[in-house]
Amino acid sequence: MSDGAISQDEIDALLAGVDMGGGGSSSGSFPSPSLDTSILANFAAETVGTFANSLKTMTGAEFSVQKPVVEVLSRDDVLKNLPEMVVAVMSDFSAGLTGDHLFLLSPDLAKKITSLVNKEEAPELDEMALSVISEAIAQQVGTQITHLSTSGKLPGLASRPAEALHVPKAMVRFPQDTFPVFSYPVSVDGTEYTIWEAFSTEAASGIINALNPSVSSSASSAPGMLSPSELAGLGGMNAGGAMGMPGMDMGGTMNMGGGMNMGMPGMNIPNVQSVQYPSLQQTVSAMEQGNIGLIMDVYMEMTVELGRTKKQIKEILGMGEGTIIELDKLAGEPVDILVNHKPIAKGEVVVIDENFGVRVTEILSPIERVSDLR
Numbered sequence: 561m562s563d564g565a566i567s568q569d570e571i572d573a574l575l576a577g578v579d580m581g582g583g584g585s586s587s588g589s590f591p592s593p594s595l596d597t598s599i600l601a602n603f604a605a606e607t608v609g610t611f612a613n614s615l616k617t618m619t620g621a622e623f624s625v626q627k628p629v630v631e632v633l634s635r636d637d638v639l640k641n642l643p644e645m646v647v648a649v650m651s652d653f654s655a656g657l658t659g660d661h662l663f664l665l666s667p668d669l670a671k672k673i674t675s676l677v678n679k680e681e682a683p684e685l686d687e688m689a690l691s692v693i694s695e696a697i698a699q700q701v702g703t704q705i706t707h708l709s710t711s712g713k714l715p716g717l718a719s720r721p722a723e724a725l726h727v728p729k730a731m732v733r734f735p736q737d738t739f740p741v742f743s744y745p746v747s748v749d750g751t752e753y754t755i756w757e758a759f760s761t762e763a764a765s766g767i768i769n770a771l772n773p774s775v776s777s778s779a780s781s782a783p784g785m786l787s788p789s790e791l792a793g794l795g796g797m798n799a800g801g802a803m804g805m806p807g808m809d810m811g812g813t814m815n816m817g818g819g820m821n822m823g824m825p826g827m828n829i830p831n832v833q834s835v836q837y838p839s840l841q842q843t844v845s846a847m848e849q850g851n852i853g854l855i856m857d858v859y860m861e862m863t864v865e866l867g868r869t870k871k872q873i874k875e876i877l878g879m880g881e882g883t884i885i886e887l888d889k890l891a892g893e894p895v896d897i898l899v900n901h902k903p904i905a906k907g908e909v910v911v912i913d914e915n916f917g918v919r920v921t922e923i924l925s926p927i928e929r930v931s932d933l934r
Contacts, residue, residue, distance in 0.1 A: 595740055595761065599768045601630040604742050604757075607703050611744070614699040618692075619676035621748055628742040628757070635734045638741055638758070642729040643667070647685065649697040649724045650733070656708075656717030657767070659760030660735045663697050667726065669746065669753040676748075690724040695926060698722040713770040735760035864907070864918045865896040894921055 605627045615623040647670040649663040667685060673696060674689040675681065683689050701719050708714040735758060742757040759767070867887025879885075889895070894906035895918060907918040 595632055595764055596768055596772070597630045597632060597740065599772050600740055600742070600764060601627070603704075603707070603767060603771055604628050604630060604744075607700070607707055608744065610703045611700045614703070615673070615696060615748075618696055618699075619673060619748075621676050624747045625755075626745040628744040630740060630742055632738050633741050634738050638734065638756070639729055641743075641754075642756070644729060645726065646729050646732065647690070647693055647724055647726050648732045649694060649722050651697060651701045651719050651722040653763060654718050654720045656714045657763045659762035659764075659766075660733070660739075660758070661701075661719065661760070661763055662732070662734075662758050663700075664732070664756040664758070665693065666753060669755070670724075670726075672748060672751070672753075685726045690726065694722040694724040697724070698926070708767065708770060714766070734758065737761065740764045860899050861901075863898045863901070864909075865898060867895075 608625050608627055612623045612625040615621075615625070642664060643666050645667050647665045647667060649665070650661075651663070652661050653659065670685060670689065670693050671683055674683040674685075674692050677692050678688070698721070701722060705717050705719060709717050739761055740759050744755040744757065746753040746755050867889035869885060869887050871885075894908055896903050897905040897907050897918060897920065903924055905920050905924055906922040907920045910917045910919050
């Protein structure tokens with residue numbers, strides 16, 4: 561008999577919004593369809609090299625990211641493999657695919673990446689650190705989208721900006737039912753880690769169908785359904801019921817016009833044509849332009865930074881008129897251009913009449929912007 565206490569499993573389930581009552585499954589009433597994990601594994605293997613290179617570019621350290629193990633797991637199965645606290649990075653698809661998409665890292669790995677990028681010994685998982693992790697994952701998501709968009713596999717594919725959170729594992733929003741999970745073995749500086757990537761069943765099925773169209777086409781050949789070739793044949797009929805083949809009319813007389821007259825009473829064959837879908841890419845672009853137009857007149861602080869240096873408190877207190885401070889910039893080196901204290905470009909100082917100005921010489925890439933944050 562229960563003493564009224566709540567178990568840890570029940571606490572975890574309540575935090576995650578899972579119904580523990582009735583003895584039913586916490587993952588829903590309907591099982592997820594089977595997924596071809598071999599196709600997903602090949603997809604992951606083709607992008608894993610770029611994942612390691614992106615981490616190396618950001619941190620300057622040698623990262624090793626191995627081909628992941630791909631499994632279809634339940635939420636409880638995933639939770640067993642995770643530490644109590646995790647860094648969850650949500651990057652759901654916004655066009656081309658539907659469903660959840662997230663990455664999970666241990667806090668130790670997140671701190672390691674942050675320390676290498678920001679050159680800090682013991683970083684905290686604050687907003688700055690989480691932005692570094694978001695950028696690292698965004699690079700991998702961009703690689704995956706590029707790979708899937710190549711050769712028209714999933715044109716117009718896009719995702720929402722990656723957002724990292726440091727939360728208890730029970731608070732992570734996992735996909736419903738069972739879902740595919742990629743487990744990437746990662747090593748840096750002799751220490752082994754794991755990065756987990758999870759897709760919803762809908763998103764994973766879309767990837768499988770894009771990479772292997774035969775999977776989806778086999779489903780259309782079920783009994784009672786027309787095959788693609790049969791549909792194409794119907795598309796050749798005109799509204800009057802004439803098929804583009806020589807033959808007899810249904811009354812037994814030859815049709816010298818080169819067609820078979822389908823004039824049977826009560827028989828009406830429709831004119832089947834392919835559906836023309838609008839371009840998703842143009843629609844998304846128009847929406848983005850409309851949204852950013854709302855803030856075009858908002859002012860932002862732009863700063864040009866000549867250089868930086870670090871001084872001990874006693875050195876700062878000892879400063880006076882005539883003190884020369886040596887900066888970390890070399891003579892003639894480009895200055896940094898910052899917007900709201902975040903670097904966006906580099907330039908050279910010029911003189912305009914009696915005022916200083918700066919001529920933009922380089923726009924920083926997203927990786928460089930994160931690397932310059934300190």
